[in-house]
Amino acid sequence: MPEGHTLRRLALDLTAAFGGEVVAVSSPQGRFAADAAEIDGTELVGADSAGKHLFIEFAGERFVHIHLGLIGKLDVRRGPAPPPVGAVRLRLVSRGRPSEALRPGGREADDPGWYADLRGATRCDLVDASRKAAVIAQLGPDPLRADADPEKAWRRIAASERSIGDLLMDQAVLAGVGNVYRAEVLFRHRIDPQRPGRTLRRAQWQAMWDDLVALMAEGVRLNRIDTVRPEHTPEAMGRPSRVDDHGGEVYVYRRAGQECHICGTPVRTQELKGRNLFWCPRCQPTFRSRARTAP
DNA sequence: CTCACATGTTAAG
DNA sequence: TTAACCTGTGAGC
Numbered sequence: 001m002p003e004g005h006t007l008r009r010l011a012l013d014l015t016a017a018f019g020g021e022v023v024a025v026s027s028p029q030g031r032f033a034a035d036a037a038e039i040d041g042t043e044l045v046g047a048d049s050a051g052k053h054l055f056i057e058f059a060g061e062r063f064v065h066i067h068l069g070l071i072g073k074l075d076v077r078r079g080p081a082p083p084p085v086g087a088v089r090l091r092l093v094s095r096g097r098p099s100e101a102l103r104p105g106g107r108e109a110d111d112p113g114w115y116a117d118l119r120g121a122t123r124c125d126l127v128d129a130s131r132k133a134a135v136i137a138q139l140g141p142d143p144l145r146a147d148a149d150p151e152k153a154w155r156r157i158a159a160s161e162r163s164i165g166d167l168l169m170d171q172a173v174l175a176g177v178g179n180v181y182r183a184e185v186l187f188r189h190r191i192d193p194q195r196p197g198r199t200l201r202r203a204q205w206q207a208m209w210d211d212l213v214a215l216m217a218e219g220v221r222l223n224r225i226d227t228v229r230p231e232h233t234p235e236a237m238g239r240p241s242r243v244d245d246h247g248g249e250v251y252v253y254r255r256a257g258q259e260c261h262i263c264g265t266p267v268r269t270q271e272l273k274g275r276n277l278f279w280c281p282r283c284q285p286t287f288r289s290r291a292r293t294a295p
Numbered sequence: 296c297t298c299a300c301a302t303g304t305t306a307a308g
Numbered sequence: 309t310t311a312a313c314c315t316g317t318g319a320g321c
Contacts, residue, residue, distance in 0.1 A: 003302050052303075070303040071315045086315075120315045122304060171304090178302045225302075247302070254301090274309085275303085 002068040004176020005219030007049035008144050012220070013076045014047035014056060017094065017114035023058075024093040028084040029119075035126035036090065038062070043098055051139045051175025056092075061129045064090070069122030081115035090118035139175035143212040144220065150209040157197040157205060164200060165193030165277055176216065183253045183278045184227035185212055193272070193279050195287035224248045232261050252278040 025040040027033040045057040054074075056064040068074065081093045093115045096107035107113050118124060127135075140156070141148035156173045157164065167173050168182045177185075186193050189208050191200070219225050226248030233249060234241040239261070242249065251261055256269035256278060265282040 006302075067304075068302095069305095069314075070301060071313090072303090073315075120313090122313065169303095180302050276301095 002052055002070070002072065003178035003181055003216075003219070003225065004049070004051055004142060004144055005216050005225065006223070007052055007054045007068070007176075008216075008220045009223050010054055010074055010076065011047040011049040014044075014092075014116065017076055017078075017116070018044040018092060019046045020044075020097065022095045022098050024091075024095055026091045026093075027089055028091060029087040029089050032089050032124050035064075038126060039064070041095075044092070050136045050145070051142050051171055052178070053135055053139075055132055063127050063129070063132050065123060065125045065127045065132065065135065066090075066118065066121055067123035069120070072119065072121035074116060074118045074121075076114065076116045078114055079112045081117075084117065086119055088117045088119055089121060089124055090116075092116040139171055140173045142175040143209065143216050144176055150206065153209070154202065154205050157200060158202070160197035162197055163194045163272070164191060164197050165272055167197045169273075169275065177212065179275050180225045180247065180250065180253045181212065181215065181219075181227075184225070184250055185215065187251045187280060187284060188227065188229075190284055192284045192287040193277050199287060199289060222248065225250065227251060228261070237261065252280055254278065 021044060022041060023044045025036045025042075027036040039058045039062055042062075043059040045059060047054065047056045049055070052067060054066040054068075056066070058064070066072075066074070081091065084091065094107065094113040096111075096113070140153050141150055153174045157167050160167060165182060165186065168177050168185070169179070183193075185208055188211060189204060191204065191208075215225075215227055224247045228249040228251060230236060232251070252267045254276075255267045256276075257266050259265070260267055260280040260283060263280065263282045265280055267278055268281050269276050269278050271277070
């Protein structure tokens with residue numbers, strides 16, 4: 001489930017589980033083995049996310065740069081690490097505080113500690129601070145970062161002929177938004193995904209940005225994507241809930257052919273640059289630039 | 296069981 | 309534009 005909220009949540013969980021501790025780093029599958037050996041037994045300083053990128057910092061400004069791609073997963077769990085299941089590319093196992101770890105046994109017997117397993121990621125590299133900075137530099141503003149500047153995204157959007165649906169998924173324009181948040185934020189603001197970026201008004205962008213800031217923060221908190229307003233929840237409307245492993249309550253994402261929660265019109269879908277776009281043709285009417293007639 | 300598809304990105308053609 | 313990467317899930321037989 002990797003949109004920006006997932007990576008931020010992982011960064012928080014990793015920091016809580018391993019921050020300030022000496023960590024055993026291994027690569028049971030072998031593909032990260034050489035890099036793992038370099039940081040094995042050193043202190044995990046903390047973790048941070050930028051867009052869909054995750055950086056786990058170790059002592060000496062060494063960072064494990066992870067991108068989960070579409071199917072990658074990082075499980076952070078309490079307890080002793082079991083034998084690895086499947087192709088675990090990276091495994092972290094806590095050993096305790098640096099001072100304790102010097103002693104044999106390290107961690108207290110009644111503290112099970114934590115372990116984390118990474119599998120299916122498209123990227124897992126050991127990088128230095130400059131490489132980390134370079135990755136972040138090519139990203140647009142991230143609604144989950146307090147220091148993000150939405151004006152940077154607006155300048156790109158306002159100058160672009162490309163559709164807003166396309167622009168929202170471009171990580172150089174806006175970082176962390178994926179296919180679910182794209183579909184949902186456009187629905188919530190009644191904007192046609194095919195509408196050219198340059199035809200949006202500033203206030204519309206600002207409202208969408210503010211909404212993403214709140215929605216994604218909630219996504220971090222709940223560890224899933226919920227976008228349905230209180231008046232449209234299953235309880236409020238007396239309709240069945242669709243919450244499952246794929247996430248929370250949504251308006252249009254993956255609901256092609258089903259009735260719009262608000263107007264009942266069948267939700268539409270169309271492929272855009274290899275990804276499925278979903279929208280309600282009535283709530284998000286096709287944008288037509290206003291033809292100006294001479295007086 | 297097999298198969299299609301998935302909250303993503305990169306590189307080849 | 310297409311395939312490749314890689315894992316898990318759910319639908320269908």
